[in-house]
Amino acid sequence: MAFSPLSDGPFASLLRRNTALLEMISRFELTHTRPSFGIKSVRVGNRDLPVKEEIAFDLPFGQLVKFSRDSDTPLPRILLTAPLSGHFATLLAGTIRTLLRDHDVYITDWKNARDVPRDAGIFGVEDYIEYLIRFMEHIGPGGHIVAVCQPCVQALAAVAVMAEEKNPATPLTMTLMAGPIDVRESPTEVNHLAFDNPLSWFQNNVIHTVPWRFAGGGRRVYPGFVQLTAFMNMNMDRHQAQHQKLFDLLAEGKTEEARKIKDFYDEYFAVLDLTEEFYIETIDRVFQKAELATGDFMYRGRKVDPGAIRHTSLLTVEGGRDDICGLGQTSAAHDLCTSLRPHLKRHHLQANVGHYGVFNGSKWNNEIYPVVRNTILAMEG
Numbered sequence: 001m002a003f004s005p006l007s008d009g010p011f012a013s014l015l016r017r018n019t020a021l022l023e024m025i026s027r028f029e030l031t032h033t034r035p036s037f038g039i040k041s042v043r044v045g046n047r048d049l050p051v052k053e054e055i056a057f058d059l060p061f062g063q064l065v066k067f068s069r070d071s072d073t074p075l076p077r078i079l080l081t082a083p084l085s086g087h088f089a090t091l092l093a094g095t096i097r098t099l100l101r102d103h104d105v106y107i108t109d110w111k112n113a114r115d116v117p118r119d120a121g122i123f124g125v126e127d128y129i130e131y132l133i134r135f136m137e138h139i140g141p142g143g144h145i146v147a148v149c150q151p152c153v154q155a156l157a158a159v160a161v162m163a164e165e166k167n168p169a170t171p172l173t174m175t176l177m178a179g180p181i182d183v184r185e186s187p188t189e190v191n192h193l194a195f196d197n198p199l200s201w202f203q204n205n206v207i208h209t210v211p212w213r214f215a216g217g218g219r220r221v222y223p224g225f226v227q228l229t230a231f232m233n234m235n236m237d238r239h240q241a242q243h244q245k246l247f248d249l250l251a252e253g254k255t256e257e258a259r260k261i262k263d264f265y266d267e268y269f270a271v272l273d274l275t276e277e278f279y280i281e282t283i284d285r286v287f288q289k290a291e292l293a294t295g296d297f298m299y300r301g302r303k304v305d306p307g308a309i310r311h312t313s314l315l316t317v318e319g320g321r322d323d324i325c326g327l328g329q330t331s332a333a334h335d336l337c338t339s340l341r342p343h344l345k346r347h348h349l350q351a352n353v354g355h356y357g358v359f360n361g362s363k364w365n366n367e368i369y370p371v372v373r374n375t376i377l378a379m380e381g
Contacts, residue, residue, distance in 0.1 A: 034088045034112070035270050042069055042100040051100060057138045060120035061127070061275075062110040064135045065089075067096055069104075076376050077139050079171070080107040081132060081147040081155050084278060086224040086271050088112075092148060094360045098369050099146070103376070106139055108132070108151075112272035113221045114210040124277040125154065125285055126299055132158040137169045144376050145171040148359050149325065152179020153286050156333055157297060157304045164308035172379040174309075175372050177317040178325045178358040180286055181333045182293035186326030194287035202283055207276050222279035224271025293332055306336035313344045315375045317368055319353040346375060 041048045049069045057064035068075075078099055082089035089109045099105045108131070113123070132154060136143055147155035155176065162170040183191045210219045291297040297304045314337055316330045331347045334340075348371045353363045 033270065034109075034272070035090045037065075037067075037090050037093045037096065039067060039093060039097055039100070042097060044069070044101055056106060057135060059131060059134070060111075061113070061116055061123040062108055062131055064138060065107050065109045067100055067105045067107070069100055076103045076380055077143045078103045078105050078376070079132070079135055079139055079143060079145045080105055081145060081151045082108050082110065083148060083150040084110045084128065084274060085150050086222075086274065088270055088272055090270070092359065095148065095364070098365050099372075102373055103144075106135065108135065110272065112224075113219060113275045114214045114216045114273045116216045116219070116275075118216065118219050122277050123275045125281040128154045128278065129158045129161065129299055133162060133167070133169075136162065136171060137167070139169065141168045143169065143171050144173045144175075144379075146175040146177065146372065147179060148177050149179055149355070150282070150286075152176040152181055152330060152333070153292050155179075156181065156306055156336070157292060157299060159312055160304050160306045160308050161299055163310065163312065164305060171312055173313040173315065173376050175315045175317065175375065176330050176333055177368075178319055178322055178355055179330050180325055181330055181336070183287050183290055183326075183329055184293065185328030185332055188323055188326045190324050191287060191326070194283050199280060199284055199288075202280060203276075207279070210273070220276035221273035222276060223273050293336065306333070307338040309337050310339045311344075312340075313346075313375060313379050314340055315346050315348065315372065317348045317350065317358055317371070319355060319358040320349060320351040321353060322355045322358065324355040346371075 037053060039051050039053065041050050043049075051067055051069050054066050055063050056066040064079075080092060080096065080099065082092050089107050092107065096105050096107060116123075128151065132145075132151075136145065136158070145155055145159065155174065159171060159174050161167075180191075183194075187195070206222055207220055208223055210216045210221055212218065285291045285297065289296065292304065292306070295303070295305075314333060316333055318325070318327055318330050320327070327349075334345050334347065337345070348368065350358060350363055350368055353361075357363050358368065
């Protein structure tokens with residue numbers, strides 16, 4: 001093979017470095033468009049099975065997206081409750097892939113508030129709970145619910161309301177992962193931000209009006225880029241290190257290794273806006289007052305009582321190095337579910353993982369997911 005200065009040697013190295021630099025520059029931009037989930041198949045045993053994605057139920061502020069694969073027997077049905085905190089539900093694509101090994105998965109796919117017309121009304125914390133109940137009713141009796149991060153509060157409240165009403169669609173199991181059930185336990189930097197400022201500070205400093213060129217023009221929102229900036233600042237050293245690593249991999253021509261980092265940040269830099277009422281109520285009711293933990297949480301005019309839950313198995317999961325949701329904040333759910341018998345309660349503490357490692361990555365796949373799967377399987381009989 002003839003030697004080419006563009007394929008080897010110092011010229012090739014310089015070309016790759018310059019190309020890597022240009023790509024890094026081009027990547028520093030935000031998007032408000034929801035990325036694709038990108039789940040075309042799932043590995044089950046020694047086979048790659050095609051995955052079908054469809055919109056199962058559509059509401060103004062969110063839709064229920066169903067993922068299913070071929071199976072000789074009916075699979076357990078899971079409602080995966082995604083956070084409404086500045087990112088699209090596609091951030092949980094890796095979580096879905098893992099769950100699909102043994103389940104049909106439905107996910108709450110929240111819409112960007114700037115794209116929801118004002119005549120659709122408002123969307124607050126209690127509306128989120130109503131959506132969860134309606135989604136579970138659509139899935140039908142015998143389903144399961146898995147909540148990730150922020151919506152653990154709403155998921156627990158929804159199940160409590162359904163249990164008290166003896167709703168036939170009350171889930172068989174409830175898995176709460178790294179969520180702020182009681183933020184008074186081991187407060188983190190995120191909690192202190194909410195504690196140290198009055199609601200008026202948030203309303204005056206982080207709430208903005210959607211420009212009229214968008215479908216939701218005139219709606220008051222908490223912009224997703226503000227939340228992204230806060231998350232980035234919390235772990236700036238890590239993000240800088242990852243981008244340095246990405247540059248080095250691109251400069252060395254290791255495109256496949258670089259793709260994993262690129263895919264993550266493509267998703268991470270896709271942001272959505274939250275309605276003002278949802279964001280402010282979350283700060284007020286979840287972070288400042290911890291209403292669910294204190295017994296003061298109201299839903300449609302009546303108190304929510306987790307003690308009404310009697311037949312839904314509870315699993316809580318926390319990460320030992322979680323700097324967003326501190327230790328004890330999620331496991332506090334066990335103290336609230338006073339009517340559950342001991343064999344229906346389980347807590348899993350995963351050492352050496354941060355917030356995202358609870359629901360994504362190798363520890364989730366190999367150590368946390370088996371606990372979730374077995375909890376669901378035990379209630380399927």
